[in-house]
Amino acid sequence: MFSMKKVAAVTGAAAMLLSMGACGNKDNEAANGNVEIKFQTWNLKNDKYTPYFTSLISAYEKSHKGVTIKWIDQLSDNYEEKLSADAAANNLPDVLDANPSLMFGLAKAGALMDVGKEAPNASKNYYPNAWKAVTFSGKGITTAAYGFPWYVNDGPMYYNIELMKKCGLDPDKLPVTYDDYFADADTMVKSGCGAFMSTNTASDAADYASAGVQFMSKDKTEYTFNTPKAVAHLQRFIDLYNQKGIPPEALNAQWSQQGEFFQRGSIIAMGGSAYSAADFKQNSPDLYKNLAVGPKITDEGRSATVSYEMLAVNSQTKHKKEALDFAQFVTNSKNQLEFAKKSNTFPSSAGGLDDPYYKKIDTSDLQGKALAITLKEVQTGYSSRPPQFTDAAGSQYLQQQVALAMQGKQTAKQALDKTVDFANKKLK
């Protein structure tokens, strides 16, 4: 019965469309000429997200006759190379998805539209911190918003309860500030339990910002993270390393390695994302039952590790109006919320975090707890990593210099001075 009704409805709708098309055929063609917008996402075409995007696109096409959206999804690896090759060949899609760090180079090369200028009323539709994250400034770049904020990500610290107990730590009293963190690390080292605290080595912008260090000058013209405060902060990590509280592998750590270490049960704590809980549940079901979550370690009282994904518009697009409109459609509150709920990320659209969904997070399981902590972080936190501090322009260099300092080949001050010097030279 149901399917009969459906068939009738579809036939009816088709007949109606056909007859409408027959009436106004000539006018329609002249008026819209069918605009095609290329919309590029990054690694979101799979079982989980494909249905979301197809229904999003068909909803848009239905309400915007004459506009078709061509969805392209790029693979996870080497996205930066793909973007720069496409930019060089003037082959970028009309609307594209990337993080600020990837977007910065494109914006500097003039490939991205100043959406603040082209859509002057848009900024009020997003949270101020999100808008700030998509606004780039500094040497060689015109200060502007180079895209619309999209999904937001942050996460709690995950703790291995069993390991904490073994090392004389109280899983009910998780560290909040760096003083707490290093006090716990001290207890752990003295207990001789053979574990490591975490793979954190103060080798990222957020590690300094969260300790109250001003990472970059306000106008983004120079780096400032070689202050005595920053040096003292790094020194604490060096001391912990010397006491064997940090695994040597961490000196060359990449994000994925940290996860493996944690899931092998060799480190007590790991800073993760809200969705890492799902990862642990899937890949380490035994450990999952044994985890606690707490807020990210910070002396500032707010998270410095919020990361914003953004949707930019190609500055060379032939369909400026439609591209701007569609990018705002994808990032509007309703559509962002739906995506955020699916992916355990958060919306950047104004008012998105006040949705009833976030009022009644079920905190009985780890995923819910992680989500609740992250919600608070996203509400008050910010992104401390300047978009120009890319892997090549300082981030990797900082890791290397910190590693050398840990091994005693140079002092903490030397490491930071050298990195600031290196990164400043990269600002042009």
Added chain:
Amino acid sequence: MGHKKITLGKVVQYVVLVFMFVLLVGPFVWELSLSFKGPGDNVYAVPPYVIPRTPTIENYKQVFRQVPVFHYMINTIIVAIIAIAGNVIFSTMAGYALGRLKWRGRNAMLALFMGTMVIPVEGVMISQFLIIRSIHLQNTLLAVALPGMVGAINILLMTNAFKAIPNELEEAAQVDGANVWQQFFHVCLPQVKGTMTVVGIFAFVGAWNDFLWPLIVISDEKNYTLTLGMNRLKGMFVSDPRLIAAGALVSLIPILIFFACFQKYFFQGLEQGGIKE
């Protein structure tokens, strides 16, 4: 034969062999076991274990459901065939010209070819892409195969193989009245068959494993090669190593078949000598 004495040398030999075996085969066995592990298995368990606790073939089913494996495999095979044909034909001809013919500028040409070997692919990728675009080949399988159609290393291999042929052989053919083409085809080519096979195998493996160039040049999913398609198994937020392991093994199967078929020639090529005295 009676029983041999077990010498210290033999023991050391076998220890080294076993060590190499574990080193080379270990990761493969690990991937294999990982690909059969189910949701009840701890992927990063310490100590690691090989026999899955909750064995399943679900990962393989997922791979075939999420990735059009056969379609992408055919794409890769097309690319591989172009690459093999190009490399075998062109580097054999270039190798003959560089190794056996005498002409002005030969050494300069050889140096030029060798020079291209030290330029990293990443450095020329964008200009390659611009060229491909300007001849309207982007998004085609031909564009994927084109830059790899003749490799400098293969030319070097063939040049050396041709150089190793004794002069007497060609001189004898000359006396019999063979022209250069006949010398090339009937006299020299049979001597370097083994090296040609090696070149073919290198070209195949290179085409099979290439990721970055196909990624840059292909934007339409239906023209993806297998390595690109398998990258789909990586999630944006949460990734399943079991699924990735299953994908890796599926894309390994054709390589194994290829090697099994050609390994005879492969070793022939490696130990190829000159002519029988």
